[in-house]
Amino acid sequence: xxxxxxxxxxxxxxxxxxxxxxxxxxxxxxxxxxxxxxxxxxxxxxxxxxxxxxxxxxxxxxxxxxxxxxxxxxxxxxxxxxxxxxxxxxxxxxxxxxx
Amino acid sequence: xxxxxxxxxxxxxxxxxxxxxxxxxxxxxxxxxxxxxxxxxxxxxxxxxxxxxxxxxxxxxxxxxxxxxxxxxxxxxxxxxxxxxxxxxxxxxxxxxxxxxxxxxxxxxxxxxxxxxxxxxxxxxxxxxxxxxxxxxxxxxxxxxxxxxxxxxxxxxxxxxxxxxxxxxxxxxxxxxxxxxxxxxxxxxxxxxxxxxxxxxxxxxxxxxxxxxxxxxxxxxxxxxxxxxxxxxxxxxxxxxxxxxxxxxxxxxxxxxxxxxxxxxxxxxxxxxxxxxxxxxxxxxxxxxxxxxxxxxxxxxxxxxxxxxxxxxxxxxxxxxxxxxxxxxxxxxxxxxxxxxxxxxxxxxxxxxxxxxxxxxxxxxxxxxxxxxxxxxxxxxxxxxxxxxxxxxxxxxxxxxxxxxxxxxxxxxxxxxxxxxxxxxxxxxxxxxxxxxxxxxxxxxxxxxxxxxxxxxxxxxxxxxxxxx
Numbered sequence: 409x410x411x412x413x414x415x416x417x418x419x420x421x422x423x424x425x426x427x428x429x430x431x432x433x434x435x436x437x438x439x440x441x442x443x444x445x446x447x448x449x450x451x452x453x454x455x456x457x458x459x460x461x462x463x464x465x466x467x468x469x470x471x472x473x474x475x476x477x478x479x480x481x482x483x484x485x486x487x488x489x490x491x492x493x494x495x496x497x498x499x500x501x502x503x504x505x506x507x
Numbered sequence: 508x509x510x511x512x513x514x515x516x517x518x519x520x521x522x523x524x525x526x527x528x529x530x531x532x533x534x535x536x537x538x539x540x541x542x543x544x545x546x547x548x549x550x551x552x553x554x555x556x557x558x559x560x561x562x563x564x565x566x567x568x569x570x571x572x573x574x575x576x577x578x579x580x581x582x583x584x585x586x587x588x589x590x591x592x593x594x595x596x597x598x599x600x601x602x603x604x605x606x607x608x609x610x611x612x613x614x615x616x617x618x619x620x621x622x623x624x625x626x627x628x629x630x631x632x633x634x635x636x637x638x639x640x641x642x643x644x645x646x647x648x649x650x651x652x653x654x655x656x657x658x659x660x661x662x663x664x665x666x667x668x669x670x671x672x673x674x675x676x677x678x679x680x681x682x683x684x685x686x687x688x689x690x691x692x693x694x695x696x697x698x699x700x701x702x703x704x705x706x707x708x709x710x711x712x713x714x715x716x717x718x719x720x721x722x723x724x725x726x727x728x729x730x731x732x733x734x735x736x737x738x739x740x741x742x743x744x745x746x747x748x749x750x751x752x753x754x755x756x757x758x759x760x761x762x763x764x765x766x767x768x769x770x771x772x773x774x775x776x777x778x779x780x781x782x783x784x785x786x787x788x789x790x791x792x793x794x795x796x797x798x799x800x801x802x803x804x805x806x807x808x809x810x811x812x813x814x815x816x817x818x819x820x821x822x823x824x825x826x827x828x829x830x831x832x833x834x835x836x837x838x839x840x841x842x843x844x845x846x847x848x849x850x851x852x853x854x855x856x857x858x859x860x861x862x863x864x865x866x867x868x869x870x871x872x873x874x875x876x877x878x879x880x881x882x883x884x885x886x887x888x889x890x891x892x893x894x895x896x897x898x899x900x901x902x903x904x905x906x907x908x909x910x911x912x913x914x915x916x917x918x919x920x921x922x923x924x925x926x927x928x929x930x931x932x933x934x935x936x937x938x939x940x941x942x943x944x945x946x947x948x949x950x951x952x953x954x955x956x957x958x959x960x961x962x963x964x965x966x967x968x969x970x971x972x973x974x975x976x
Binding site: 415416419420422423424425426427431435438439441442443445446447448449450452454457458459460461462463464471479483484486487488489490496498499500501 | 589590591593594686687699700701726729730732792794795797798799801802809813816817818819820821822823826827828829830831832833834835837838839841843846847849850851853854857863864866867868869870871872873874876908909912922923924925
């Protein structure tokens with residue numbers, strides 16, 4: 409199958425990736441090749457087969473819902489590109505102009 | 508492990524060993540490029556380590572996708588340039604608590620996505636057996652560092668073969684544990700239902716002491732399971748009497764390098780001469796592992812890597828709008844393979860395609876797991892090649908991601924089924940490049956695999972071969 413360039417742009421938008429025209433063209437070709445290979449799965453009749461969501465052997469036991477200490481705030485902010493008053497700082501979300 | 512024994516017997520000190528490791532990094536790594544970060548303060552820690560602790564100050568290296576507090580963690584990506592983790596991965600913490608000294612972080616394909624370390628945003632590691640070849644990947648830095656004798660053992664991770672394949676390419680041993688046997692807490696998640704943390708070392712004896720410390724239930728990773736381990740000295744069984752080893756027809760395919768098949772078959776013959784019963788078996792859905800993996804792993808990756816967004820712990824590339832922060836930071840700082848897998852996964856999970864891709868892949872994964880369950884009703888372990896070829900030349904697969912993916916066809920099934928795999932060196936090809944074999948076992952049967960591996964290595968000396976570096 410061949411992906412359309414609009415599909416590549418749609419996927420990039422969903423994935424929050426800013427791509428150049430050259431990257432879009434290249435990924436279109438490469439992803440189309442990979443999807444061709446993946447189409448092999450349709451050879452198999454899987455009716456009645458239950459999906460395997462993870463590889464855990466046996467049931468995952470539940471744990472008590474108890475509060476426990478987290479890492480200190482300064483440590484969690486130490487890698488932030490921008491922080492203020494103990495918070496992550498981001499550009500305005502609701503269309504406000506950044507001062 | 509001879510280094511550990513020397514430490515425990517008081518024949519050497521952690522400081523002396525660590526100093527030797529750091530000196531070897533200094534002299535070799537400008538050509539080998541196996542490390543992304545070397546921690547000079549390791550020497551201080553080695554000086555004050557408890558010599559009576561189980562690992563007695565053993566120097567090790569850690570793949571740079573695992574968090575070690577006090578050392579940068581890049582995951583081989585520009586998006587984590589300068590990141591200092593505020594915590595240490597459980598597997599590493601357990602080793603440190605047992606007396607291991609982490610001397611540095613080893614190179615990896617970006618977020619462990621690759622089979623050669625060529626996808627590292629920083630540098631390509633060289634294979635110590637031939638500097639023009641790749642060391643394999645994604646734990647290529649760890650494999651090269653062990654093979655070159657820089658450290659006696661190193662941690663790696665294996666999502667689709669990333670411990671076993673570089674072990675094979677570099678002529679060393681490696682254990683990919685059962686899914687859930689070793690905590691993933693503090694491992695930068697790639698494919699969460701497939702990721703496992705394991706060890707690379709020259710021989711099986713070098714893997715066991717670290718493996719035994721790392722295993723067990725961790726409240727910080729809900730998928731971990733407590734399985735009994737037989738701690739301490741285990742009796743060395745020189746024969747394989749009563750052991751049944753399955754050989755799957757599907758792992759000997761047209762197009763694979765003839766010497767790889769030859770050496771693996773010789774290794775199987777050797778196990779037979781040690782008393783093992785060799786049983787031809789089938790793992791009928793093997794050929795579907797590649798398409799299943801390249802739906803599920805990218806789908807999981809597309810969700811896991813959403814956290815690298817320019818807000819909390821990555822550099823930020825724009826200040827225009829929130830959307831722009833996300834898109835520019837990710838677009839500029841992720842490498843091509845990571846972008847491809849995020850795109851592939853996003854597509855497979857998007858509206859209208861979910862059932863056809865993700866749903867179908869999950870069902871075929873069930874079939875692959877059943878193949879293994881059925882096989883392990885009759886055999887104790889499965890012996891198979893690790894990769895269809897020996898280490899390839901740097902740049903060989905450039906621009907053709909699918910041809911690189913095909914290097915993984917023999918390693919992906921164990922991750923999909925969640926079973927353990929032990930990589931063992933079994934010889935060389937005509938170019939003197941190492942060849943590996945894997946032993947796969949039922950969930951939580953690592954000790955069995957180690958026993959078989961030790962018997963094999965007791966009768967052969969491939970694990971003692973060292974490259975001239």
